[in-house]
Amino acid sequence: DAGITQSPRYKITETGRQVTLMCHQTWSHSYMFWYRQDLGHGLRLIYYSAAADITDKGEVSDGYVVSRSKTENFPLTLESATRSQTSVYFCASAGGGSYEQYFGPGTRLTVT
Amino acid sequence: AQSVTQLDSQVPVFEEAPVELRCNYSSSVSVYLFWYVQYPNQGLQLLLKYLSGSTLVKGINGFEAEFNKSQTSFHLRKPSVHISDTAEYFCAGSDLSGNTPLVFGKGTRLSVIA
Numbered sequence A: 001d002a003g004i005t006q007s008p009r010y011k012i013t014e015t016g017r018q019v020t021l022m023c024h025q026t027w028s029h030s031y032m033f034w035y036r037q038d039l040g041h042g043l044r045l046i047y048y049s050a051a052a053d054i055t056d057k058g059e060v061s062d063g064y065v066v067s068r069s070k071t072e073n074f075p076l077t078l079e080s081a082t083r084s085q086t087s088v089y090f091c092a093s094a095g096g097g098s099y100e101q102y103f104g105p106g107t108r109l110t111v112t
Numbered sequence B: 001a002q003s004v005t006q007l008d009s010q011v012p013v014f015e016e017a018p019v020e021l022r023c024n025y026s027s028s029v030s031v032y033l034f035w036y037v038q039y040p041n042q043g044l045q046l047l048l049k050y051l052s053g054s055t056l057v058k059g060i061n062g063f064e065a066e067f068n069k070s071q072t073s074f075h076l077r078k079p080s081v082h083i084s085d086t087a088e089y090f091c092a093g094s095d096l097s098g099n100t101p102l103v104f105g106k107g108t109r110l111s112v113i114a
Helices: none
Strands: A004-007 A010-013 A019-025 A031-038 A042-051 A054-057 A064-066 A076-078 A087-094 A107-111 B003-006 B010-014 B019-021 B023-026 B031-038 B044-050 B056-058 B064-068 B073-078 B087-095 B108-113
Touching: A004 A087, A010 A019, A019 A031, A019 A087, A019 A107, A042 A064, B003 B087, B010 B019, B019 B108, B023 B031, B023 B087, B031 B064, B031 B073, B044 B056, B044 B064, B044 B073, B073 B087
Parallel strands: A010 A107, B010 B108
Antiparallel strands: A004 A019, A019 A076, A031 A042, A031 A087, A042 A054, A064 A076, A087 A107, B003 B023, B019 B073, B023 B073, B031 B044, B031 B087, B056 B064, B064 B073, B087 B108
């Protein structure tokens, strides 16, 4: 199906474990983004990518790693999960020049 | 740097009453502005956007917003709300210095009371 998907939708992991959240879009959008949503903070940018193999840090990038080897995929890895990374994570994509971002359904991550 | 402030964290309103959700932005350059809606356990959906042209922007579900450059505001309005409008609303902005990511406000929780 066309659109933007995230997997898994729910994840529980333990402190110190590595976790990868997947994001896939079918529009061939050049731009992709990762945000985290926490109560009282709105959405905060973790990383973004302007094209394959081009990534840049956002406001809250510490503890996260991204890669983008293919235009349609933008995985987010928590190298060693901490309780402070318990959050809802949203992936988004945008076509060049439109500035409008399309959001995935989110991944709810709990770190115990 | 661009920043977006939503002036109310929660707005309760009775069904069929009008509502205004307030958003102010700060930027030294021209901006693109957006309103997104988030229903429970869902992602964000675009309500409307201002890129240029007419300062009154109409969106989906009967919402509209007015871009006011002198007051650096982009308030969202609806003349008559429904129970189904209960959701979280986010104002966001992006400046024109390249394809920079959106900066979001902290959100306004709209609760429509029957």
